[in-house]
């Protein structure tokens with residue numbers, strides 16, 4: 072896949088990555104195809120979504136929620152069903168939005184979830200449109216700092232930004248883990264919370280997600296890797312990338328983790 076000590080993480084391609092060769096296109100398609108019909112696309116669980124929701128504090132009776140990089144929409148479905156939220160679910164990958172629309176219909180939630188094919192880095196909603204901006208495992212695609220800067224204006228007064236993000240859980244990560252996560256420039260939770268405060272947020276909660284959240288994602292991804300058709304263009308590489316990511320977790324999982332941040336813009340003058 073790349074040079075260096077071994078395969079590094081294959082990131083979700085974002086809109087701006089444009090496909091200038093059939094080889095790149097095949098890799099892109101295989102990456103997504105391996106992940107179609109997974110219930111979630113990052114480490115997480117319904118229990119974690121519920122816990123982060125509880126840290127956000129009291130909400131209006133029908134909160135307006137913007138779920139960015141929603142994928143197949145596990146969090147959007149939970150927020151609509153359990154917080155009576157009116158959810159705008161944004162993603163660039165139409166097949167994930169199709170999966171979410173199917174689940175939305177099956178659960179009788181069509182009046183509560185609106186799917187939008189859009190770029191989380193280029194949102195045109197008016198300022199103050201949402202009580203919650205929610206982003207599980209997606210802020211890294213435009214960068215934590217950029218996400219905090221861009222999404223703040225979308226929150227109504229008293230609104231909350233909830234996102235989950237990968238961090239170092241040690242100050243001395245191994246060379247292998249560093250090389251693997253090189254493109255993502257991980258920081259520690261202390262560093263991230265400092266960045267959040269400097270960006271004008273108060274930190275309502277920080278939650279290190281349990282190992283079972285990784286299992287929930289990787290167990291299902293591993294099953295897809297086992298049955299993937301590796302004769303398909305790009306698929307052998309996609310499977311190797313997924314297996315490397317899972318093995319990295321097994322061997323170096325103590326060095327990094329997923330953290331949920333619950334952040335509220337500090338009111339002007341406060």
Ligand SMILES: C[S@@+](CC[C@H](N)C(=O)[O-])C[C@H]1O[C@@H](n2cnc3c(N)ncnc32)[C@H](O)[C@@H]1O
Pocket residue numbers: 083084085086110111112113114115139140141142143144145161162163164167189190191192206207208209212
């Ligand atoms: C790691 S997945 C997380 C999906 C979902 N939140 C979850 O946890 O299951 C990241 C998602 O962001 C989407 N994505 C990538 N770049 C995006 C962008 N610029 N704007 C909106 N969505 C984007 C991908 O298609 C993918 O569904």
